[in-house]
Amino acid sequence: MRKIAIAIMLVFITNIFASQFNPIMQEYINNLKTEAKKENSGFVDFSIKEGEKIFTTSHIGKKSEKISCTSCHNIDLTTTGKNTFTNKLIEPLSPNKNPNRLTSVKDVEKWLRRNFKDVYNRAGTAQEKGDVLYYINSK
Amino acid sequence: MKKLLISVVLFSSLLFGQSGVKPVDNKLYLKECGSCHFAFQAGLLPERSWVKMMNNLENHFDTDATLAKEDYDTIMNYLKVNSSEKAMNYKRSRKMTNSIRGNQTPLKITEVAYFVDKHNEIPLRLITQKGVGTLSNCMACHTTADRGIYSERAIQIPNYGRWDD
Numbered sequence: 001m002r003k004i005a006i007a008i009m010l011v012f013i014t015n016i017f018a019s020q021f022n023p024i025m026q027e028y029i030n031n032l033k034t035e036a037k038k039e040n041s042g043f044v045d046f047s048i049k050e051g052e053k054i055f056t057t058s059h060i061g062k063k064s065e066k067i068s069c070t071s072c073h074n075i076d077l078t079t080t081g082k083n084t085f086t087n088k089l090i091e092p093l094s095p096n097k098n099p100n101r102l103t104s105v106k107d108v109e110k111w112l113r114r115n116f117k118d119v120y121n122r123a124g125t126a127q128e129k130g131d132v133l134y135y136i137n138s139k
Numbered sequence: 140m141k142k143l144l145i146s147v148v149l150f151s152s153l154l155f156g157q158s159g160v161k162p163v164d165n166k167l168y169l170k171e172c173g174s175c176h177f178a179f180q181a182g183l184l185p186e187r188s189w190v191k192m193m194n195n196l197e198n199h200f201d202t203d204a205t206l207a208k209e210d211y212d213t214i215m216n217y218l219k220v221n222s223s224e225k226a227m228n229y230k231r232s233r234k235m236t237n238s239i240r241g242n243q244t245p246l247k248i249t250e251v252a253y254f255v256d257k258h259n260e261i262p263l264r265l266i267t268q269k270g271v272g273t274l275s276n277c278m279a280c281h282t283t284a285d286r287g288i289y290s291e292r293a294i295q296i297p298n299y300g301r302w303d304d
Binding site for chain 1: 173174175176177200201202203204205206207271272273275276279
């Protein structure tokens with residue numbers, strides 16, 4: 001009985017870790033939370049669901065064309081994407097499929113900065129960045 | 140025997156220069172520039188073109204390609220040192236350089252006269268087709284482009300095959 005309990009505990013713990021950010025990324029998320037609170041005093045936490053909306057809805061982007069994050073990264077984040085303008089292949093965004101994703105703060109900041117401009121034609125807010133990172137991390 | 144062969148190859152490359160363009164040999168350049176598009180060799184454009192391009196990464200062909208300061212500096216330096224007019228021992232760099240007038244600063248490799256001349260007989264449908272999309276997608280047809288080799292032998296156009304000039 002005790003062995004089963006330990007086994008269940010272990011599975012539970014591994015699952016938690018699987019969806020957690022590494023320490024430097026967690027620090028970055030915490031900073032985003034602080035910033036989000038400044039943007040909106042009612043801020044509680046980031047939301048996977050809101051992140052999904054940000055990721056999947058279309059907007060007139062920097063190239064004056066209708067575009068969404070999924071135009072290049074696909075709806076299914078475990079699949080290989082393709083840059084819709086250059087045809088260059090993009091490795092899956094899903095950290096489950098591609099463990100390199102969401103591990104470097106420098107890379108994450110760079111892509112959030114560039115891609116919000118490309119798709120939304122403006123910088124993302126802290127709330128939006130956090131939401132979309134929660135969404136990607138859930139995949 | 141092997142040594143002799145190597146010396147002959149080395150000697151003839153000294154005499155006649157290299158055939159293609161120097162392959163990219165900078166990891167940061169490959170990562171930062173090669174994540175959105177083919178990592179075009181620095182020897183395909185002159186220094187003034189690279190500098191002009193790097194001065195406007197916020198609007199890099201209408202996308203945001205901004206870099207962290209330290210990466211920007213490394214890549215700018217790499218492009219300057221390896222630009223086409225500094226790689227004249229490579230055939231493609233030489234031809235590209237010589238086909239650009241002194242008062243021109245092209246930003247698109249695909250608009251350089253030598254490049255245009257080399258590609259103007261290809262039917263548009265072969266370029267716009269799904270597997271290619273744009274002339275800047277070198278690897279779609281030049282199977283060894285990533286090694287700096289653009290020879291006719293290594294061309295394989297999707298839904299067409301080999302290309303004979």
